[in-house]
Amino acid sequence: MSDKDTLAVRLREHGISRRGFMKFCAATASMMALPASMIPRIAAALESAKRPSVIWLSFQECTGCTESLTRSHTPTIEGLIFDHISLDYHHTLQAAAGDAAEQAREAAMHENQGKYLLVVDGSIPIRDNGIYSTIAGMTNLDMLKEVAKGAAAIVSVGTCAAYGGLPKADPNPTGAVAVSEIITDKPIVNVPGCPPIPTVITGVLAHYLAFGRLPELDELNRPKVFFGQTIHDRCYRRPFYERGQFAETFDDEGARKGWCLFKLGCKGPITYNACATAKWNEGTSFPIEAGHGCIGCSEPAFWDKGGFYEALSKGTHGSAEGIAMAAGIGAAVGVAAALGSRSRQAQADRKEEV
Amino acid sequence: MTLLDFARGPALEWALIIFVAGSLWRLVGAWLVRREADLSAPRSESTAAGGVRTVFSRFWPRKEFQSKTVYAWVLAYVMHIGLAIVVFLFTPHILFIEGLLGISWPGVSNDFVMFAGAVTIASMVALLVRRLTTPYLKAISNVDDYISWLLTLLPVVTGMMAYAHIGGPYPTVLALHILSVDLMLVWFPFGKLFHAILWVPSRAQLGAAMQRRGVKA
Ligand code: SF4
Numbered sequence: 001m002s003d004k005d006t007l008a009v010r011l012r013e014h015g016i017s018r019r020g021f022m023k024f025c026a027a028t029a030s031m032m033a034l035p036a037s038m039i040p041r042i043a044a045a046l047e048s049a050k051r052p053s054v055i056w057l058s059f060q061e062c063t064g065c066t067e068s069l070t071r072s073h074t075p076t077i078e079g080l081i082f083d084h085i086s087l088d089y090h091h092t093l094q095a096a097a098g099d100a101a102e103q104a105r106e107a108a109m110h111e112n113q114g115k116y117l118l119v120v121d122g123s124i125p126i127r128d129n130g131i132y133s134t135i136a137g138m139t140n141l142d143m144l145k146e147v148a149k150g151a152a153a154i155v156s157v158g159t160c161a162a163y164g165g166l167p168k169a170d171p172n173p174t175g176a177v178a179v180s181e182i183i184t185d186k187p188i189v190n191v192p193g194c195p196p197i198p199t200v201i202t203g204v205l206a207h208y209l210a211f212g213r214l215p216e217l218d219e220l221n222r223p224k225v226f227f228g229q230t231i232h233d234r235c236y237r238r239p240f241y242e243r244g245q246f247a248e249t250f251d252d253e254g255a256r257k258g259w260c261l262f263k264l265g266c267k268g269p270i271t272y273n274a275c276a277t278a279k280w281n282e283g284t285s286f287p288i289e290a291g292h293g294c295i296g297c298s299e300p301a302f303w304d305k306g307g308f309y310e311a312l313s314k315g316t317h318g319s320a321e322g323i324a325m326a327a328g329i330g331a332a333v334g335v336a337a338a339l340g341s342r343s344r345q346a347q348a349d350r351k352e353e354v
Numbered sequence: 355m356t357l358l359d360f361a362r363g364p365a366l367e368w369a370l371i372i373f374v375a376g377s378l379w380r381l382v383g384a385w386l387v388r389r390e391a392d393l394s395a396p397r398s399e400s401t402a403a404g405g406v407r408t409v410f411s412r413f414w415p416r417k418e419f420q421s422k423t424v425y426a427w428v429l430a431y432v433m434h435i436g437l438a439i440v441v442f443l444f445t446p447h448i449l450f451i452e453g454l455l456g457i458s459w460p461g462v463s464n465d466f467v468m469f470a471g472a473v474t475i476a477s478m479v480a481l482l483v484r485r486l487t488t489p490y491l492k493a494i495s496n497v498d499d500y501i502s503w504l505l506t507l508l509p510v511v512t513g514m515m516a517y518a519h520i521g522g523p524y525p526t527v528l529a530l531h532i533l534s535v536d537l538m539l540v541w542f543p544f545g546k547l548f549h550a551i552l553w554v555p556s557r558a559q560l561g562a563a564m565q566r567r568g569v570k571a
């Protein structure tokens with residue numbers, strides 16, 4: 001690895017101006033809630049940072065996370081962050097195929113033992129020894145264990161890798177689990193979302209490159225800088241929520257006026273993500289701005305938390321049968337109690353008569 | 355399963371089951387209990403009218419007691435109206451009821467509900483102070499009174515905390531709010547909170563019995 005491999009050199013090669021680069025550093029600092037005084041430090045650190053080897057493993061997934069990453073920001077500078085890391089293995093993006101691809105992975109592992117970054121998207125099936133998803137004849141389970149051994153840290157990209165995601169949704173036929181349920185002896189940062197916001201993925205990597213460590217995490221191992229607030233906390237429809245102005249359907253007058261989508265199932269109040277601030281499609285908008293409630297895609301088990309279009313406060317409590325049965329039992333106990341007291345009274349009356 | 359999933363899921367389901375079963379047990383049991391035959395000649399036959407009258411007449415204290423009890427009944431009114439606004443006019447609560455029973459009605463602004471919630475808490479605290487500082491009230495209060503007070507207060511306090519984002523991450527405080535409601539539902543049929551249902555039949559029955567005896571109660 002030579003000095004030519006620093007980001008500064010690569011950026012110049014890509015025709016990115018100093019101004020554009022500083023703009024990116026400022027945006028990254030602001031997204032990470034760092035003071036403006038940190039911008040030159042980030043710039044200096046990024047400029048001189050060497051390319052770390054990254055091995056990206058894709059398991060039970062839909063490739064949405066990679067789509068999200070590659071689509072939205074190329075050819076902007078955030079996309080170039082990926083040029084700055086040495087992406088040595090990635091199914092979808094690498095040129096090599098078959099044996100050559102696997103050899104590239106092994107070579108990267110050997111050359112960078114203990115130093116490479118492992119990025120995982122997709123959950124890992126563990127039922128029946130993990131046979132439900134294999135790569136080059138190797139189960140995801142075995143590959144994860146093998147690659148994780150020499151990794152400096154692991155980034156679980158997407159809700160599947162972070163918590164199991166869709167594959168883990170009830171009834172979870174493949175026994176899907178999150179990365180953290182298998183690997184317990186390495187630092188893991190979760191970047192959930194279905195898919196995650198591209199600038200959040202690159203933001204986490206930029207943080208790692210600039211500061212040489214992972215950002216501060218919350219109790220679900222999510223970087224606090226991006227997942228510290230709920231969608232509801234920063235939602236521009238919040239004033240309507242406070243005033244009790246809710247859209248009743250997706251095309252009523254309230255919806256047209258941009259009223260709050262809580263009644264239509266918005267899970268913004270319990271969803272931690274940066275959508276409302278970082279936004280999607282190069283900062284164009286985010287789902288709520290497009291008129292759809294948040295479905296809580298960056299939260300564990302969001303598929304199994306009740307209907308996407310059911311209001312959050314409706315509860316996920318079970319069946320009407322259970323309640324009806326309880327009513328029947330309650331009434332029966334009431335009748336029995338009353339009859340019991342009647343017969344006791346009758347007995348007492350008889351005794352009095354005797 | 356997160357705490358919130360537990361509170362909204364199995365905990366809520368079981369609380370509702372206990373609430374429904376317990377309430378019906380008490381209602382049916384009270385309904386079917388044997389009443390002693392009144393062998394005296396009735397002074398008035400219009401017992402139903404007497405029952406209905408008493409249900410309403412007791413909304414207002416009798417003249418003789420008005421001035422002496424003004425503190426208590428004004429506060430009780432404030433507390434009950436505030437509670438009714440919080441429980442039945444907050445849109446997320448209406449949506450909850452709609453999910454449960456399929457009926458709904460329009461809500462009011464969340465700011466107004468928060469104001470009602472604050473007033474409710476203040477009146478409940480004032481009523482507790484009265485209970486603790488009035489010797490005869492203190493003497494006749496039992497543990498049920500205090501539990502019922504606490505289990506009414508907790509959902510209001512936790513609900514307002516969740517709304518205002520105080521006391522921890524929103525999902526956690528929301529879970530505590532729902533758990534406190536779950537707890538209240540479980541306690542409801544067995545303690546004094548059951549007056550929320552029993553006040554109508556008990557007043558009616560008393561009114562009917564008094565009418566029969568020719569007493570305007
Ligand atoms: S649309 Fe969703 S996130 Fe926005 S204010 Fe309403 S409930 Fe909150």
Ligand code: SF4
Nearest residue numbers: 273275294295296297
């Ligand atoms: S608004 Fe909610 S559901 Fe939509 S992408 Fe953001 S976190 Fe996911």
